[in-house]
Structures are given as C-alpha cells and as structure tokens.
Amino acid sequence: MCYNMPMQAISMQNVSYRYAVDDADLLAVDRVSLSIEEGEFVVLLGTNGSGKSTLAKMMNGLLVPQEGQVVVYGDATSDETDEVIFRIRATVGMVFQNPDNQMVASIIEDDVAFGPENLGIAHDEMVERVRWALESVGMYEYRSHTPTKLSGGQKQRVAIASVLAMRPKVLVLDESTAMLDPVGRAEVMRVLHRLNREAGITVVLITHHMDECTEASRAVVLNRGRVAYDGKPHDLFADEALVASCGLELPPVAKIATLLGDMGLKVDKGTSDLDALYEQICRLK
Amino acid sequence: MKDVVFGQYYPTGSGVHHMDARAKVVLALAYIVLIFFVDSFVGYFAYALFVLSVTLVAKVPLRTLLRSVKGVAVLVLFISIINVFFSGLGEPLWQWWILSVSVDSLLHAAKMALRILLLVLGPALLTYTTTPMELTDAIESLMTPLKWVRFPVRDVAVIMSIALRMIPTLMEETDRIMLAQKARGASLDTGNIFKRVKALVPILIPLFVGAFRRAEELALALDARCYNASPKRTRYRILRFGWRDLVGLLAFGSLVAVVVLGAVRYDFDGMIYDLVASWVH
Amino acid sequence: MSIEVEGLGYTYMKKSPYEKRALDNVSFRVEEGEFVAVVGQTGSGKSTLMQHLNGLIKLTEGKIKVDDIDLTARRPDYKRLRFLVGMVFQYPEYQLFDETVAKDVGFGCRNAGLSAEETEDRVRQAIALVGLDYDEIADRSPFELSGGQKRRVAIAGVVAMRPKVLILDEPTAGLDPVGRREIMEMVLSLHRTVCPTVLMVSHDMEAVAEYCDRVLVLSHGTLAYDATPAALFAKGEQLRDMGLDTPASVQLSTRLRQNGWDVPLCLTPKALAEAIAKALEGSR
Numbered sequence: 001m002c003y004n005m006p007m008q009a010i011s012m013q014n015v016s017y018r019y020a021v022d023d024a025d026l027l028a029v030d031r032v033s034l035s036i037e038e039g040e041f042v043v044l045l046g047t048n049g050s051g052k053s054t055l056a057k058m059m060n061g062l063l064v065p066q067e068g069q070v071v072v073y074g075d076a077t078s079d080e081t082d083e084v085i086f087r088i089r090a091t092v093g094m095v096f097q098n099p100d101n102q103m104v105a106s107i108i109e110d111d112v113a114f115g116p117e118n119l120g121i122a123h124d125e126m127v128e129r130v131r132w133a134l135e136s137v138g139m140y141e142y143r144s145h146t147p148t149k150l151s152g153g154q155k156q157r158v159a160i161a162s163v164l165a166m167r168p169k170v171l172v173l174d175e176s177t178a179m180l181d182p183v184g185r186a187e188v189m190r191v192l193h194r195l196n197r198e199a200g201i202t203v204v205l206i207t208h209h210m211d212e213c214t215e216a217s218r219a220v221v222l223n224r225g226r227v228a229y230d231g232k233p234h235d236l237f238a239d240e241a242l243v244a245s246c247g248l249e250l251p252p253v254a255k256i257a258t259l260l261g262d263m264g265l266k267v268d269k270g271t272s273d274l275d276a277l278y279e280q281i282c283r284l285k
Numbered sequence: 286m287k288d289v290v291f292g293q294y295y296p297t298g299s300g301v302h303h304m305d306a307r308a309k310v311v312l313a314l315a316y317i318v319l320i321f322f323v324d325s326f327v328g329y330f331a332y333a334l335f336v337l338s339v340t341l342v343a344k345v346p347l348r349t350l351l352r353s354v355k356g357v358a359v360l361v362l363f364i365s366i367i368n369v370f371f372s373g374l375g376e377p378l379w380q381w382w383i384l385s386v387s388v389d390s391l392l393h394a395a396k397m398a399l400r401i402l403l404l405v406l407g408p409a410l411l412t413y414t415t416t417p418m419e420l421t422d423a424i425e426s427l428m429t430p431l432k433w434v435r436f437p438v439r440d441v442a443v444i445m446s447i448a449l450r451m452i453p454t455l456m457e458e459t460d461r462i463m464l465a466q467k468a469r470g471a472s473l474d475t476g477n478i479f480k481r482v483k484a485l486v487p488i489l490i491p492l493f494v495g496a497f498r499r500a501e502e503l504a505l506a507l508d509a510r511c512y513n514a515s516p517k518r519t520r521y522r523i524l525r526f527g528w529r530d531l532v533g534l535l536a537f538g539s540l541v542a543v544v545v546l547g548a549v550r551y552d553f554d555g556m557i558y559d560l561v562a563s564w565v566h
Numbered sequence: 567m568s569i570e571v572e573g574l575g576y577t578y579m580k581k582s583p584y585e586k587r588a589l590d591n592v593s594f595r596v597e598e599g600e601f602v603a604v605v606g607q608t609g610s611g612k613s614t615l616m617q618h619l620n621g622l623i624k625l626t627e628g629k630i631k632v633d634d635i636d637l638t639a640r641r642p643d644y645k646r647l648r649f650l651v652g653m654v655f656q657y658p659e660y661q662l663f664d665e666t667v668a669k670d671v672g673f674g675c676r677n678a679g680l681s682a683e684e685t686e687d688r689v690r691q692a693i694a695l696v697g698l699d700y701d702e703i704a705d706r707s708p709f710e711l712s713g714g715q716k717r718r719v720a721i722a723g724v725v726a727m728r729p730k731v732l733i734l735d736e737p738t739a740g741l742d743p744v745g746r747r748e749i750m751e752m753v754l755s756l757h758r759t760v761c762p763t764v765l766m767v768s769h770d771m772e773a774v775a776e777y778c779d780r781v782l783v784l785s786h787g788t789l790a791y792d793a794t795p796a797a798l799f800a801k802g803e804q805l806r807d808m809g810l811d812t813p814a815s816v817q818l819s820t821r822l823r824q825n826g827w828d829v830p831l832c833l834t835p836k837a838l839a840e841a842i843a844k845a846l847e848g849s850r
Contacts (some may be wrong), residue, residue, distance in 0.1 A: 047743070048712075051490055081462040082514070090511055090514075094506075094509040097502070100454050101503050102503065104503075105418065107416075110418065113521030118511040118518075119521050126521055148457075163509070208742035253814045260837055260843075264844050274814055283821065403799065464617065469648075469661075469677060470649065470727065471673070471677055479609065482618030494660075
C-alpha cells in the first residue's frame with residue numbers, strides 16, 4: 001500500500017458524447033480521458049460549445065457517455081441500480097449556472113434541507129448538516145429569508161450550501177459564476193477555495209473566465225470536445241497562442257506579462273499575480 | 286410588482302403569526318363552514334368582533350386587512366341590490382313592477398353583505414399571518430392520511446413548493462420582458478380587445494420559452510440533489526402544536542358559543558327589525 | 567441632441583413596508599457623440615436610471631430632457647422618446663419571440679407604423695450592422711441560432727429603430743471571451759456609425775477602460791463620480807470601497823509611478839507594456 005498515492009475521485013476513460021440535433025449529429029465530447037484526484041482544485045476552461053458542460057454532467061451521471069466509462073470512487077456511472085446512482089450523485093454534488101433555477105423552496109433553510117430530506121437523513125443530523133452547510137458559505141444568518149431578495153452571489157452560495165448538505169466529496173460547478181457580477185464571483189471563489197482547503201472537498205469549476213484558475217492547482221482546457229491543455233495554470237498563461245486558439249483570453253496581468261516578454265524583456269510570461277509581476281518589472285530597471 | 290405574491294404576508298412576528306399553520310388552516314376552514322350557519326345579527330356581530338380581535342392581536346393594520354375586501358366590493362354591492370329588490374320578503378314598503386322593498390329585504394341584504402365580507406376577511410387574515418411556505422407545509426401535513434389511498438402527497442408538496450418558489454421569479458421575468466418590448470415600441474394598454482390580445486404574443490412567447498429553459502435546468506437540479514432517492518424521505522420542518530394554537534382554538538370556541546347561544550337567547554334581530562322599521566316609517 | 571438629467575430621484579413601492587429609495591438627486595448631462603459607461607454595484611440604481619431615460623419608468627422627481635423632449639411636460643411624447651433612445655436589456659436574447667429573424671428585428675419598426683418596404687430596408691441594414699448575414703439568417707427561426715447570434719439579432723431589433731442614443735445593459739453578460747470582444751467591437755462600430763451616443767451599463771472595468779470616454783459611477787442611488795476613465799481609476803481605493811475593481815494596468819502603472827517610474831497612468835495592457843518599454847529605454 002502506497003500512502004502517498006492520491007486517491008482517485010473521478011476517472012473518465014475515453015468518453016464521448018454526441019447529441020442528435022435535427023438528424024445531424026453533434027459530437028460534444030470526443031474521446032476525453034481525464035482523472036481527478038481527491039483534494040484537487042481543477043478549473044475546466046472552454047468557450048461556449050466546447051463541450052465543457054456536457055463533460056461536467058457526465059461526472060455525476062446526469063449524462064452517461066455513449067462511449068467510454070466514468071468511474072466515481074469505484075462506481076461506474078453506467079450502473080443502473082438506484083443505490084449506485086444516488087450514491088454517485090450524493091458524492092459528486094453539482095451546482096448549476098442560474099441559481100434561480102435550482103432552488104426548490106421559498107425559505108433558504110428548507111432549500112438546503114431538500115437534499116438530505118431526499119436521502120432520508122434523520123432529523124437531528126439534518127439540522128446539523130443544514131447549519132454546517134450554511135455556515136460554510138457564510139449564509140447561516142439568512143436561513144429564514146426568502147431567496148428572492150438575495151444578490152446573485154448570495155443565491156449561488158445558497159445553491160452551494162444546498163449541495164454541501166448532502167456531504168459530497170466533490171463539488172462540480174457548471175458555469176456557476178457566469179451570471180454573477182464581479183463581487184458575486186469573488187464571493188463564490190472565496191467560498192470554493194476555503195471548502196477545498198479546509199474541508200478537503202475536491203472542486204471542479206467549469207468556467208470561461210480564465211482569471212478564475214489563477215489560484216487553482218490544475219487547469220484543463222477543452223476545445224471542440226477535446227482536451228487541448230491539461231496542466232498548471234502558469235504554463236497555460238505562458239502560451240498565449242494556445243489560449244487564443246481555444247477562443248479564450250489571457251487575464252489582464254498575464255496579458256501584460258506576455259506583452260513584456262514578447263518585447264524581449266526578462267519577465268515570466270505565465271505570471272498571473274499582480275504583486276509578482278510588479279516585483280519582476282521593478283527588477284528590470 | 287415582484288412583492289405582490291408575498292406582499293399578502295404581513296410580517297409582525299405576533300402570536301398569531303407563530304401559531305401552527307395547520308391549526309390556522311383548520312380554524313379557517315371551520316370559520317368558513319360555520320359562517321353558512323349564521324343567520325342572526327348577533328352571530329355576525331360576534332364574527333366581526335372575532336376578526337377584529339384577531340387582527341389586533343396579529344398587529345395587522347385594519348386598513349391593510351380591509352384592502353382585501355376591495356376585490357369583492359362590486360359583488361357585495363350587486364348581491365345587496367338583488368336582495369333588496371328581489372327577495373320578496375315581508376310587507377312591501379315600496380313596490381314597482383316586480384321590484385319591492387321591505388324591512389325584511391333590507392335586513393336580509395345587510396346579512397348577505399356581511400356574510401360575504403366576513404367570508405373574505407377570515408381567509409385574508411390567514412394569508413396575512415401565514416407564509417405561503419407554511420401553508421404548503423400545513424396542507425401537506427393535513428393531507429398525510431391520503432397516503433393510505435396511494436395519493437402522492439410528497440410529490441404534490443414538492444410541486445407546490447416549487448411553484449411558490451418560481452412565482453416571484455417568473456413575475457420578475459414577465460416584468461422585464463414587458464419593459465423590453467415596450468422599449469421596442471410595443472403598446473400593451475391601447476387599442477381594442479383584439480389588438481390587446483395580439484400584443485400579448487411578444488410577452489407570452491419569451492415567457493414560455495424561458496419557463497421551458499428553467500424547467501430543464503430545474504429537472505437536472507432535482508436529479509442532482511437525489512430527488513426520489515430514498516423511499517423513506519425525512520422532513521426538515523416539524524410542525525408543532527403549542528399553547529398559542531390552544532389560545533386560538535379557545536377563541537374560536539367562544540365564537541361558536543356566542544353564535545349558537547346568542548342566536549337562541551337574545552332576540553337581537555327583533556330589536557334591529559323594530560329599530561329599522563320605526564326609522565323607515 | 568443631448569440628455570439632461572437634473573435632481574433625479576426615485577422611490578420604489580412608496581408608502582409600503584418594502585419602500586426602497588433607488589435614486590437620489592442625480593444630475594448629469596450627456597452630449598451627442600459620447601460613449602459613456604455607467605458603473606456601480608448591483609442595486610446601486612443603474613437600471614432605474616437607464617429606464618428613466620426612455621420613459622419606461624415615469625419621472626416622479628427631478629427633470630429629464632432628451633433632445634427636445636421634456637419629460638416634465640404634462641404628456642411627454644413617450645413613443646417618440648422610445649425611438650430616439652434605444653434600450654438593449656440584459657440578456658436581450660430572452661425577448662426574441664417571432665417566427666423569423668427578419669420579423670423579430672422588424673418588430674419595433676412595425677410598432678412605429680413604418681411601411682413594409684421601409685421596415686425591410688431597416689431590418690436589412692440593422693442585421694448587417696450587428697455583423698450578421700441577412701440572406702443567410704433572415705428567414706430562420708431566432709430560436710435555432712447560437713447564443714451569440716441570438717444576442718446580435720436582439721440588438722439588431724433595437725438598432726432597426728434607428729435610435730440616436732443607444733443604451734445597453736451589460737451587453738456582454740454571460741458570454742465567453744471571444745463573444746465578449748466581438749460584441750464590444752460591434753458596439754464600438756455602432757457608436758461610430760449609426761448611434762452616436764452610447765450609454766453602457768457594465769461591470770467589466772477592463773472594457774470600460776478600453777472603450778469608454780466617460781464613466782458615471784452610481785453608489786446607493788447617488789452619482790458618486792462623473793469622470794474620464796483615467797481620472798476615475800486614479801481613485802483606486804475609493805472605488806474598491808464601492809465594490810468596483812480597478813483594471814490591472816491602472817493598478818500596476820500607479821504602483822510603478824509611486825516607485826519613481828516615468829510612466830503615465832495606463833488603461834490597457836498594451837499601453838502599459840509600451841510605456842514600460844519606453845521608460846526602460848529612457849533610463850538606459
């Protein structure tokens with residue numbers, strides 16, 4: 001037994017998924033192999049139509065690939081027994097794009113309790129879970145409010161709490177920051193990083209905002225259904241040509257670093273942190 | 286506009302608000318049923334007093350409560366007129382063609398008007414002091430016996446809950462779409478009936494398309510949150526019957542006593558009859 | 567052609583427990599040809615302000631004058647106002663409804679009572695202006711287009727009304743980087759050709775710095791700043807207190823200047839990189 005080996009949370013082997021649209025086939029995900037280790041913070045990048053949402057929905061069995069296999073902690077998502085399906089869904093919690101379309105109750109704590117209720121969790125433990133989940137996203141004081149009056153960022157934090165109450169090991173966020181303003185996005189990013197760091201929850205964040213992967217442990221870029229990049233965010237930022245070819249754009253700091261680097265100045269092109277870039281520029285003089 | 290749906294709820298944190306919603310729903314039903322057995326001014330007086338005292342305890346402004354009567358004002362007026370002229374009761378004071386007015390018809394009309402008004406005020410008080418969410422929970426809980434006949438109580442409750450949750454969102458969306466089409470020069474409030482119906486198309490189609498889009502994501506979200514996972518679904522919210530509910534029951538019990546006994550013991554109606562008769566003569 | 571706003575105030579749901587003051591004593595003037603950004607946190611009153619400018623919200627406090635239309639008049643000509651000031655809402659693609667793209671784009675023209683020929687002319691032009699191909703797209707259903715195309719079609723629906731002022735509420739919301747850039751370039755070209763005056767609500771400070779001449783900052787319903795991007799972003803700290811970001815280039819150039827570098831305050835990465843290169847050459 002090797003103790004250093006990280007546990008595999010999700011493993012996807014050669015998965016493909018095609019939608020049939022008006023007789024024409026649309027190959028959304030094309031032979032992708034990807035494995036996500038426990039404790040990672042993975043940002044899955046790609047433009048609209050790159051297949052990233054389809055890939056996300058395969059991670060908890062909402063979609064089952066037509067080819068290849070997805071395994072979540074030893075369970076294959078193609079397994080059709082209820083027990084396995086619900087175990088996978090409770091293990092890999094999924095948050096969607098529009099917070100308004102994933103809340104089922106008019107009071108926040110009732111919404112958070114919905115998952116545990118479905119799983120048949122005993123009342124005392126459920127109350128504890130609802131409390132923990134709302135505290136983890138900093139929304140406990142709003143528990144008896146109605147979600148209608150919350151800001152976008154607050155709503156999305158509640159949506160995260162609603163999934164957390166099922167005690168998942170992995171959180172998959174399918175473009176959950178796309179509709180938020182910068183303040184809301186920052187709130188959600190802070191919560192995700194804290195959950196990853198303190199609660200050890202594996203995070204898979206699907207987005208087209210490249211700046212959201214600056215603090216991630218790993219960046220994966222999807223382009224036309226295929227993996228175009230899989231590695232450290234730093235090396236992705238350093239390769240502007242690749243970023244552009246995938247329809248993405250460097251975050252401003254990396255853009256400045258790249259422009260300076262292209263001028264032949266001694267600057268690390270992959271820099272995405274403002275302070276770090278400032279230091280490097282100061283050393284140029 | 287988006288507050289209208291929940292606007293009915295008037296939060297004051299009073300004892301009435303804190304009552305078990307099931308108790309309130311049962312009381313409201315009893316209130317409605319009982320009013321059809323009331324046929325005396327003593328009874329209506331007791332009913333009015335009951336509504337008034339509950340309103341005071343609930344700290345809901347009387348004016349706010351009376352607003353709920355606005356909607357039935359025309360109906361009340363209509364029924365009163367019919368009753369005054371067509372009831373054919375008692376000795377006519379005035380007669381023309383098939384129309385006649387008598388002291389009895391006047392009193393009868395007044396009773397009918399009171400009945401409708403009180404019929405509206407009671408349930409209005411319920412909605413002012415109980416959130417839609419609590420009402421859903423109460424109805425679900427009261428429907429529990431239906432499980433024995435395989436009625437999907439749980440699913441119906443989730444559907445009601447989602448509907449309540451979505452109404453403010455959809456109203457917000459309707460508002461936005463209306464504004465957007467108005468900005469493109471659409472006029473929604475002019476022209477004849479056909480023009481107005483036609484003007485709804487640019488609003489309804491985007492609204493339906495949007496609702497389908499939402500439904501799709503909602504369906505995924507329900508699946509992702511393990512809906513239907515366990516046959517033994519548990520409940521987060523446990524309704525508890527408490528002392529406040531007892532107070533409510535007792536208050537309502539006194540109302541019943543007054544309505545039943547008052548009508549027998551006091552000839553209140555006779556006094557009023559004499560009063561009105563002497564006044565009109 | 568100008569917009570004058572003076573002492574504008576607005577309260578939602580007056581005299582109810584949900585009363586909310588949305589705007590308070592807002593005054594400014596926009597001249598023809600300006601590209602103005604309106605920024606501020608969600609709930610700062612931006613949408614309320616914009617909806618006043620084309621009469622979607624009735625004026626209750628203060629004065630507004632758009633061109634020669636005085637909204638304090640007893641019966642202002644709202645119909646003409648709505649064609650003078652075109653309004654593109656957030657996620658405008660969610661308002662598409664008609665069977666074909668051409669019909670949908672022509673909705674505003676038909677409401678104005680324009681002839682079929684005139685409408686077709688304008689629809690053709692508007693579709694071209696938003697960068698789509700009329701012959702390819704006109705007869706298709708708007709619902710079968712891609713997300714980016716839908717948004718362009720929705721914007722074309724407003725452009726076809728030939729407004730002199732174009733108001734856009736976060737035109738790039740929810741788009742990916744390529745989509746964002748394309749829409750911003752399109753807005754810029756509209757500004758240069760058919761709609762001289764543009765007011766754009768945005769949360770994207772990088773875009774504001776790159777494209778706009780002037781920025782109005784709303785905070786809790788009041789106009790906190792009215793300045794050029796350069797002057798505004800120089801106030802870094804105060805902006806952060808209002809929940810607004812400062813572009814990375816501005817932050818870096820400010821810090822370099824404080825450290826004695828000979829660089830101007832730069833609004834874009836390109837400007838900053840060039841300024842740094844120049845400063846380095848100068849110091850050698």
